[in-house]
Amino acid sequence: MSLRVMALLISPFLAIFAIAQETATERSTEEYIDEKHKQFSNYVVEVFDDIDSSISRWVQDSDDNETGEDEAxxxxxxxxxxxKFIEETERSFLRIRLGAEFQSKDDEDYNYKIRAQIPLNRTKKSFQLFIEDVEKSYFDPESSTEVKETNTAVGINFFAPIYKDIKSKYSIGISSLTPYAKARYSKDFKVDTWVIQPTQQFKYSLKSEWSEETNLYFNRALDERSLFRTTLHRKTQSHVDGFDYAVIFSYYLTLSSKKGFSISQQFWGNSKYKCEVAPEEYNGISNxxxxxxxxxxxxxxxxxLELGPGISFHRQYEYEPNYLFMFNVDFYFGNI
Structure with missing residues (x-):
C-alpha cells in the first residue's frame, strides 16, 4: 500500500481525533471554571461559618423567622x-458589581460595588453580618436634596422574632468611621389577589443625624412569571427642607430562569424642592x-448582565429630556 493511500485512509481518523480533542478541551475548560466557582463559593460559606463559630460563644439561640410573601x-x-429583596433576605452571599451609567445631561459614571450578607446560622439565625457599598437613592438619583453616602458600611443586622405578623430588622454599623443605627418594620396584608406591604424605616447617624422613610408596596402576581407593583414612597431627613415623595409603577416578567425584563414609570417630588435653575420653593412633581x-x-x-435604557424629565434641567443608559455585571458567590 502506498504512503499516499495510507494517508488518505488515516486522515479522517486524524480529523475526528482532533475534533474530539478540541471538544474535550472546551469541556474541560468549562468544567474547570465551574469547579473553581464551586470551590470559591464553598470557601465563602466556610469563612462565614468560621466567623459565626468565633462569636457563637456569647450569643444565645432564638426561633427562626419566616417570610409571608407569596412564592411567586x-x-x-x-x-x-x-x-427590597436585598433588605429582606437572610441568605448568605457575596456580590461584586461592575457598573456604568451614561447620561446626556451629565458625566458618565463608572463604579464597582461589593455587598455581602453573612447569616450567623450556628450562633443565631436572627443575626446577620453585612458589608455594603451604599448606593444612590433608588427614588431620585439626580436629586440635589438627597443626602448621599458613598462609603463602605459594615455592621450587624438583627431580625427580631415576628410579633403580630410584624417583621422587624435592626442594624448597627459604621460608615466612614461614623456609627449609625437603623430600624425597619414591615407587615404583609393579603387582599384578594393583592399582597400589600407597608414598610417603615428609621436611621440615625452621628454625621447626617436622622432620617425616616415609608414605602408602601402593592404587589399583584399576574402569573408565576409576571408581577405588577405600585410603590408609594415618602422620606424626611435632617438638614433637608420639606419631604420627598414618589410613586412608581413597575412590571416584571421572567421569560425563563435565566432572563427577564422590567419597565418602570416614576414620579418624584419634594414639598420644598429647590435647584439652581429654579431657586424658589416648588412642591410639585420635579422628575x-x-x-x-x-x-x-x-x-x-x-x-x-443588566442593561437599562431610560429617559427622565427633571426640573433642574428645565424638564428637557435626559437620556440614560445603565450597564451592570454582577458576580455572585454563596447561597443566592
Missing amino acids: ITNIDKFFKDE YSTSLSWRQNIFKQWIS
Whole structure:
C-alpha cells in the first residue's frame, strides 16, 4: 500500500481525533471554571461559618423567622434582586458589581460595588453580618436634596422574632468611621389577589443625624412569571427642607430562569424642592422618568448582565429630556 493511500485512509481518523480533542478541551475548560466557582463559593460559606463559630460563644439561640410573601412574588424579586429583596433576605452571599451609567445631561459614571450578607446560622439565625457599598437613592438619583453616602458600611443586622405578623430588622454599623443605627418594620396584608406591604424605616447617624422613610408596596402576581407593583414612597431627613415623595409603577416578567425584563414609570417630588435653575420653593412633581431593564444570566448562573435604557424629565434641567443608559455585571458567590 502506498504512503499516499495510507494517508488518505488515516486522515479522517486524524480529523475526528482532533475534533474530539478540541471538544474535550472546551469541556474541560468549562468544567474547570465551574469547579473553581464551586470551590470559591464553598470557601465563602466556610469563612462565614468560621466567623459565626468565633462569636457563637456569647450569643444565645432564638426561633427562626419566616417570610409571608407569596412564592411567586418572592421568586420574581429573587431573580431581579432589587433593593427590597436585598433588605429582606437572610441568605448568605457575596456580590461584586461592575457598573456604568451614561447620561446626556451629565458625566458618565463608572463604579464597582461589593455587598455581602453573612447569616450567623450556628450562633443565631436572627443575626446577620453585612458589608455594603451604599448606593444612590433608588427614588431620585439626580436629586440635589438627597443626602448621599458613598462609603463602605459594615455592621450587624438583627431580625427580631415576628410579633403580630410584624417583621422587624435592626442594624448597627459604621460608615466612614461614623456609627449609625437603623430600624425597619414591615407587615404583609393579603387582599384578594393583592399582597400589600407597608414598610417603615428609621436611621440615625452621628454625621447626617436622622432620617425616616415609608414605602408602601402593592404587589399583584399576574402569573408565576409576571408581577405588577405600585410603590408609594415618602422620606424626611435632617438638614433637608420639606419631604420627598414618589410613586412608581413597575412590571416584571421572567421569560425563563435565566432572563427577564422590567419597565418602570416614576414620579418624584419634594414639598420644598429647590435647584439652581429654579431657586424658589416648588412642591410639585420635579422628575418624570421611564426606565427599562433587561437582566440575563450569561455564561453561568452566577454571572448576570443588566442593561437599562431610560429617559427622565427633571426640573433642574428645565424638564428637557435626559437620556440614560445603565450597564451592570454582577458576580455572585454563596447561597443566592
